[in-house]
Amino acid sequence: VSQEKVAWSPKTSESLKIALIGRPNVGKSSLFNTLGQKQQALVSSRQGTTRDVNRVEIRFHGRTLEILDTAGLRKPGKREVGIEKFSALRTLAAIEESDICALLVDATEPHSKLDQALAGQIIEAGKGIIVVLTKADLVDDTDHILDELERDFNFLPYAPVLITSSETGQNVTKLFELATEIDATRHLELKTSELNKILSEAVIEHPPAGLKNTRPKPKYIVQTDTCPPWFVVHGRDLGLLHWSWKRFLERKIREKYPFIGTPIMFSYRNNQDKTKNTANLND
Ligand code: GDP
Numbered sequence: 001v002s003q004e005k006v007a008w009s010p011k012t013s014e015s016l017k018i019a020l021i022g023r024p025n026v027g028k029s030s031l032f033n034t035l036g037q038k039q040q041a042l043v044s045s046r047q048g049t050t051r052d053v054n055r056v057e058i059r060f061h062g063r064t065l066e067i068l069d070t071a072g073l074r075k076p077g078k079r080e081v082g083i084e085k086f087s088a089l090r091t092l093a094a095i096e097e098s099d100i101c102a103l104l105v106d107a108t109e110p111h112s113k114l115d116q117a118l119a120g121q122i123i124e125a126g127k128g129i130i131v132v133l134t135k136a137d138l139v140d141d142t143d144h145i146l147d148e149l150e151r152d153f154n155f156l157p158y159a160p161v162l163i164t165s166s167e168t169g170q171n172v173t174k175l176f177e178l179a180t181e182i183d184a185t186r187h188l189e190l191k192t193s194e195l196n197k198i199l200s201e202a203v204i205e206h207p208p209a210g211l212k213n214t215r216p217k218p219k220y221i222v223q224t225d226t227c228p229p230w231f232v233v234h235g236r237d238l239g240l241l242h243w244s245w246k247r248f249l250e251r252k253i254r255e256k257y258p259f260i261g262t263p264i265m266f267s268y269r270n271n272q273d274k275t276k277n278t279a280n281l282n283d
Contacts, residue, residue: 015057015064018179019094020071021122022104023114027134030166031104032056032069035175053094060176070094095121099186099227100128100179100261107139107163110148119156126228128182128262129159130175137165158254160261182261186227190257195221195231202252210240218249219271230265238268 020028036056054069070091095101101122105115110133122129131153136142142163149161160178164171199221210216219235231253246266253264 015066016179016183017066017068017098019068019098019101020104021091021101021118023112026104026106027166028069028071028104032067034166034169034172035067053090065176068094068098095125095127098127100182102130102132102175104132104134107133107135107145110145116152119153123156123263126263126265128186130178130261131159131161133161133163135165136163136170137167158260185259186262188229189226190223192222198252198256202249206248208241208245210237214240216241228263228265232267232269234269234271236270238270241268
């Protein structure tokens with residue numbers, strides 16, 4: 001609740017920022033360069049300092065997309081190796097600045113705890129997410145890897161996965177398409193009536209049970225923000241709602257509105273329902 005946004009935040013610029021996030025050697029610089037070369041209408045490109053990110057701006061279907069590369073500056077002839085190349089701070093800053101993060105996962109080394117930790121950071125920051133499998137040209141069986149990814153990332157079933165290779169150029173520009181689709185989804189504003197239909201159906205299908213004799217009573221739901229979409233549920237004793245019921249409600253909303261590639265946020269707010277008591281006292 002403390003991180004809850006209260007005001008609407010209209011987009012200040014039409015440029016969509018996409019950050020390439022991933023551990024060292026996953027293929028960020030290669031993808032960054034390939035993306036920059038692929039696009040004819042290059043607007044500008046700026047090399048970052050060791051603390052900053054590399055940036056390239058491109059035009060795509062009438063929009064400006066800015067790609068942020070967190071690989072850091074490579075001095076010619078100098079190869080940074082291992083963990084020194086990975087700056088957690090630079091990564092966090094890029095996640096914060098971006099609208100959508102492409103989380104790169106190496107097809108030749110798909111099981112990394114760091115990949116999962118980075119995914120967690122992206123979701124917590126409320127950013128859009130695309131899982132980008134890199135170096136697909138180096139593996140024969142991508143289906144098998146996709147199955148494994150599904151298991152590793154089972155906490156984000158809504159993230160699309162893109163199989164890419166910077167070597168062959170496979171699917172790289174698909175990243176632009178997906179990012180603009182996800183951006184549109186993040187701007188969706190659901191009707192209050194639609195949302196409340198889903199809420200009441202959820203309550204009937206699976207009445208939330210509380211401790212002892214208490215029964216949390218979700219009463220109504222409104223969307224209060226976009227990017228990420230944010231929902232506030234009002235009711236009584238909502239502090240007693242079990243996390244599994246909250247997950248259930250999110251699932252019900254996503255069944256109807258999938259919100260592909262973006263987390264959706266929820267706040268639960270208890271209403272001090274004193275009106276009845278006051279009325280009784282006055283009677
Ligand atoms: P970064 O540290 O995340 O920026 O990773 P790099 O882009 O520097 O890539 C690390 C290594 O993987 C380099 O040797 C690249 O040539 C290689 N690499 C990156 N992408 C691909 C790819 O799509 N296919 C192949 N075969 N090699 C790749």
